[in-house]
Amino acid sequence: MNPFIRSQKVEEYQTTAVLKYRESSMAQASFAPQSEKMETFRLMSGFLIPAVGIGTWKLSPSPRQSLQTALIEAGYRHVDTAAQYGNQIEVGKGIKTAIHAGIERKHLFITSKIWCTDLVPERVGPAFLRTLEELQLEYLDLYLIHWPFRLRDGATRPPRGDDVLEFDMEGVWREMEKLVVEGFVRDIGICNFTLKKLDKLLSFARIKPSVCQMEMHPGWRNDKMLEACKKNDIHVTSYSPLGSQEGGRDLVHDPVVDRVAKKLNKSPGQVLVKWAIQRGTSTIPKSNNPDRIHENLHVFQWEIPPEDFQALSSIHDQKRVLDGEELFVNMTDGPLRTVAHVWDDED
Numbered sequence: 001m002n003p004f005i006r007s008q009k010v011e012e013y014q015t016t017a018v019l020k021y022r023e024s025s026m027a028q029a030s031f032a033p034q035s036e037k038m039e040t041f042r043l044m045s046g047f048l049i050p051a052v053g054i055g056t057w058k059l060s061p062s063p064r065q066s067l068q069t070a071l072i073e074a075g076y077r078h079v080d081t082a083a084q085y086g087n088q089i090e091v092g093k094g095i096k097t098a099i100h101a102g103i104e105r106k107h108l109f110i111t112s113k114i115w116c117t118d119l120v121p122e123r124v125g126p127a128f129l130r131t132l133e134e135l136q137l138e139y140l141d142l143y144l145i146h147w148p149f150r151l152r153d154g155a156t157r158p159p160r161g162d163d164v165l166e167f168d169m170e171g172v173w174r175e176m177e178k179l180v181v182e183g184f185v186r187d188i189g190i191c192n193f194t195l196k197k198l199d200k201l202l203s204f205a206r207i208k209p210s211v212c213q214m215e216m217h218p219g220w221r222n223d224k225m226l227e228a229c230k231k232n233d234i235h236v237t238s239y240s241p242l243g244s245q246e247g248g249r250d251l252v253h254d255p256v257v258d259r260v261a262k263k264l265n266k267s268p269g270q271v272l273v274k275w276a277i278q279r280g281t282s283t284i285p286k287s288n289n290p291d292r293i294h295e296n297l298h299v300f301q302w303e304i305p306p307e308d309f310q311a312l313s314s315i316h317d318q319k320r321v322l323d324g325e326e327l328f329v330n331m332t333d334g335p336l337r338t339v340a341h342v343w344d345d346e347d
Contacts, residue, residue, distance in 0.1 A: 006257050037300040038077070041282055043210040045187050047141065050109055051277050052297055053078030055239065055286035055297055063087045066288055067094025071108075072101050074294045080237075080284040082113035083131055083145055092135035110137060111211075111237075113146035113191060114176075117153050118326075119167055124175035127186075128184065140185045142211055143176065147192045149328055151337075157326045161333030169197070170204050174346050179209045187211060192324065194344040195228055213237040218257065218275060218312045219249045220320050225347070226279070236281040242272050244321040250342060260308045267295055274299045275312050320347075 040048040054070040056063055056079065059104055070076040071094065081091045103263035112135065118127035128143065148167060155163035179185045188202065189211035202208065212229045216222045216238035229236045243251035251257055252268045261268045269285065274294050285296045304312070324342040331337050340347065 007114070014259070032172040038075070038297075039277065039300055041235055041280075043187055043235050044208065046208055047186050048109075049142070049211070049235060049237070049282050050076070050078035050184070051282050052273060053080050053109070053111070053237075053282065053284040054293065055284035056081045056087060057085050057086075057239075057286060059087065059091075059286055059288060061288070063090040064094040064097070066293065067091060069093070069096050069102060069290050070250040071098035072262065072295050073290075074297050076297060077103075077107055077292075078109045078111075078282070078284070080111045080239075081113070081135070082144075083118075083127065083134075084113070084146060088112065088131060088134035091178060092137070092281050096136050105137075108188075109141045109143040110135065111144065111210045111213075112140055116147050116149055116151035117155070119145070119172050121168060121171035121175050124172055125179075127181060132184075139183070141188060142187045143179060143185045144191050144213055146210065147324065147327065148190070148194075148197050149342075150236045151327075159328060159330050159334060160202065161330050164328055164335050169201060173201060173205060175311040177205075180207055189213065189234075194346050195224060196344045196346065198225075198228060198232075207232055208232065211235050211237055213239055215240050215320055215322055216276065216281060217241050217243050217249075217251055217272060218315045219251050219254070220318055221313065226281070227288065230280070237300075238276045238279075238281045240321050241276045241283045241285050242269055249319055249321050254309055254315065259314060260304065263308065264302070266302075269296055270299050271312070272303065274302075274304055275309065278304055 040053040041051060042048055054076050059066050067079065079095060081088055081090065093112065112131045114124060118124065128158055144324050148169065150165045150167040152163045152165055163226040176188045180188055187210035188207065189209040193212060212234050214222055214225055214236060217240060226236055243249035257268045257271055261271045264271065269292065273283055273285055277299060287293050287296060323339045325339050328336045328342050329339060336342055
C-alpha cells in the first residue's frame, strides 16, 4: 500500500494516539554513541542526535568523497542535507558506501529538508518519497521544513512579486506528522523560524518539533530563539557555526576566536564548533578539506574555560550570514519587502 494514500486510520488519529506512538518511540530509542568520544543530545522523542554532523550545503566538488571521508575515516554519524542542495543523490551514494563498509544504518542520523515549492499539504508526501529515493534510504531520522515560506515553482532570485505564496503551515505540519505516525521518519522539525512562527506552530502541533535548525555562532548568537526552544524542549542544531567568508562574517579569523584558539592550542574552527556544543546545540560544520573534516570532530573531552566562553559570547556586531533576502524579498512588489519582514521584525 502506498504509505501516502490517506487511510481512515491516519485521517482520524488524535492527540492521544500520537502521544502513545511517541511513548513507544522512546522505549525503542537505542542509538549507540558513535565512539567513546562522540557526544549526543537526546531529543524529546527519545532518539539521540550526534553533537557534530557533516553539513552538505555547497559541498563540492565531490559530496560522495567528502561523505566517505567523514563517515568511514573520521567517524561522523550525523549527516545534514536537503532537497534544495541539489546533491542528495551524491550524498546518498556516500552514505551507501559507508553502510557497505560496515557502518550500520541504525548508527547513522540522517537529516533532510522539504523545500519551499513543496510546502502545500498534497506535495509533502511525494517530496519526502523523492528524498528517500535520492538518498537510497528506507527512513529518515529527521525531516525539517527548510524555510517557513511557500514559493511558486520556478521562483526567481530575487523573487517576482507573486513568487511568495500563502503558506498553509497547519496543513503542511499535519502531513509531516503523518510521516512520523506511519514510521517513515523518526522526528520532524523546522528551520529558520521566528518566535512568532514557532508560537503559531506550537498552537496546533500534535507532534511538537523535535529540532529547530538555525544560524547560530558567536557573530549571531540568536539568543531569543535558543531560549524559546529550550523552554519548549526543542533541541537546536546550529548551522554556519564558523560564520562565512562569502557572507562577510569570517569568524575563523576573528581576533577573539584566534586568541582563545591559541590559548587552548586548538584551531579556530574547533573553538567555534566547541562553543556551539557547550551552548547546548548540535552543529553541522561543512568542509571539503579532509584535514578539516577530521579536525572538526576533535572537540570532545575538553572544554572552553568560562571566561573564554563568555568572551566568545560577547562579540559585538551581531549579524546574520543567511538572511533570506535573495530568496524571499521583493522590495517593490511582494508580501516580504524587507529582510525585517522575513524575520517578523524580531531582530
